[in-house]
Amino acid sequence: MSLTGTPFFLTAIALLVVAVVLPFALWSRVRGPQFVRGLARLGMLLFAQATAITLVFVTVNNANSLYDNWSDLLGTSDHVEAAKDLGPDGLGGLKLKDEPKQLVKFGPPKDSVVGPGVQEGEFKGRISGVSGEVYVWLPPQYDDPAYRDKKFPVVQMLPGFPGSAKSWMGTLKAPEQLKSLMERGKIKPFILVAPRTTLLGSVDTGCVNIPGKANADSWLSVDVRQMVIDNFRAEDKAESWALTGYSAGAHCATKLALAHPDRYRAAVSLSGFNDPKLEPASLAGKDPKLRIESNPVTILKAANKAGKPPRTALFVSGASGDGYEAGLALKQLAQNPTTVKVKLIPPGAGGHGTAVWKNQIPEVFRWLSGVVKS
Structure with missing residues (x-):
C-alpha cells in the first residue's frame, strides 16, 4: 500500500x-x-x-510531501548505481555535445497530489549514475501554435530534507499559482522541473559530488538539465536557467548556481543556509573539506579572488536566524556582475514552513522574469 x-x-x-x-x-x-x-x-x-x-504522521506527510514512499521513510532507498570521480566540472571528461539524446517517456504522475498538467518520468543519469523520477510542468504557451518554434526558460525546483520532488508541484501549488500569471503575461512562461533529491536513504547529499557515495551535483546540474533539453523545447543557454529551493533545497540552489554560472543564471533561496552542517543529516556537512568547499560563501570568495565573480543573480529570503543572515553574508561579498537581493520575513509570518514558501512563489517568479532570459 x-x-x-x-x-x-x-x-x-x-x-x-x-x-x-x-x-x-x-x-x-x-x-x-x-x-x-x-x-x-x-x-x-x-x-x-x-x-x-x-x-x-500521514496527514502531515501528505500535506508537506516529506516522504514519497516507504523506502524513503525507512531510509532504505538507494538511487545511486555508480559514483565515479567526475572531476571538478562534474562531467568525468565527457562532452555533452558528443552524447546522444536521452529520451525519456513522460506520463501522468503516480500521485494526483501534484495537480493537473504535471508529467512524471524516470531515468538514469548517464554522467552521475543516479536514477530517479522527475516531475515536469509545461507553461500554457507551450502547446499554443503561436509558440510552436519557441524554446522556453527553465526553473529547477528543489525541496528541503526530508522532502519529496513533488512538493513544489503539490504542497506549494506552484503550477496552480503561476498558470494564470503566465496566461496574463505577468510573468514569463517557464518550464518547471522538480527532480528527486533524496538519493541515499536517510542522509542528505548536500547536492555535492562525493566519489563512492553519490554524484548529486552532476545529477541535478548535468543529467537532469540535459534530459530536459533533450525532451522538451527548453533553452540550453545558462541565462535561461534558474533554480529555486527551500530549506536544504535553498542551500543547494544557491550552491549550484554559484558553482556553475555556465549552467544557471539565477537562484532563489527560501529559508536556506550557507553552512551545510546546519542540516544534521548532510554528508557534506560531516566532511570537513566538503563543508568548506560547498559553502556558497566559500564559492563566492574563491570566484572573487580569481577575478571571476559569477554572473549570478540571487534572491534570498528568510526570517532572522532562518536564512536572512545567510543572504546578508552573500550580499556583502557580491561583486559585479553578481547580484544578491535579500528579503526579511517578519516574525509571526509562519516560521520555517510550507505556508511561508508557498506565499512567496508569485513574488519569486516576478523577480525571475526580470532576470532570466527567454
Missing part, C-alpha cells in the same frame, strides 16, 4: 476509529487474572496511541 495514497490515509482513519471504540466495547468485558486484564487494557491504550500518531 502506497505511503502517500488515499487507501493508506483511509486505513489510518479506520484504525483510529476502531482504536477509540475498542476500549468502550471491551474494557469491562476482559476476563482472566488481574495481570492478564491489565495487559489487555494496556494493549488497547497503546493501540489507540499508535493509530493516533500514525494518522497525524
Whole structure:
C-alpha cells in the first residue's frame, strides 16, 4: 500500500476509529487474572496511541510531501548505481555535445497530489549514475501554435530534507499559482522541473559530488538539465536557467548556481543556509573539506579572488536566524556582475514552513522574469 495514497490515509482513519471504540466495547468485558486484564487494557491504550500518531504522521506527510514512499521513510532507498570521480566540472571528461539524446517517456504522475498538467518520468543519469523520477510542468504557451518554434526558460525546483520532488508541484501549488500569471503575461512562461533529491536513504547529499557515495551535483546540474533539453523545447543557454529551493533545497540552489554560472543564471533561496552542517543529516556537512568547499560563501570568495565573480543573480529570503543572515553574508561579498537581493520575513509570518514558501512563489517568479532570459 502506497505511503502517500488515499487507501493508506483511509486505513489510518479506520484504525483510529476502531482504536477509540475498542476500549468502550471491551474494557469491562476482559476476563482472566488481574495481570492478564491489565495487559489487555494496556494493549488497547497503546493501540489507540499508535493509530493516533500514525494518522497525524500521514496527514502531515501528505500535506508537506516529506516522504514519497516507504523506502524513503525507512531510509532504505538507494538511487545511486555508480559514483565515479567526475572531476571538478562534474562531467568525468565527457562532452555533452558528443552524447546522444536521452529520451525519456513522460506520463501522468503516480500521485494526483501534484495537480493537473504535471508529467512524471524516470531515468538514469548517464554522467552521475543516479536514477530517479522527475516531475515536469509545461507553461500554457507551450502547446499554443503561436509558440510552436519557441524554446522556453527553465526553473529547477528543489525541496528541503526530508522532502519529496513533488512538493513544489503539490504542497506549494506552484503550477496552480503561476498558470494564470503566465496566461496574463505577468510573468514569463517557464518550464518547471522538480527532480528527486533524496538519493541515499536517510542522509542528505548536500547536492555535492562525493566519489563512492553519490554524484548529486552532476545529477541535478548535468543529467537532469540535459534530459530536459533533450525532451522538451527548453533553452540550453545558462541565462535561461534558474533554480529555486527551500530549506536544504535553498542551500543547494544557491550552491549550484554559484558553482556553475555556465549552467544557471539565477537562484532563489527560501529559508536556506550557507553552512551545510546546519542540516544534521548532510554528508557534506560531516566532511570537513566538503563543508568548506560547498559553502556558497566559500564559492563566492574563491570566484572573487580569481577575478571571476559569477554572473549570478540571487534572491534570498528568510526570517532572522532562518536564512536572512545567510543572504546578508552573500550580499556583502557580491561583486559585479553578481547580484544578491535579500528579503526579511517578519516574525509571526509562519516560521520555517510550507505556508511561508508557498506565499512567496508569485513574488519569486516576478523577480525571475526580470532576470532570466527567454
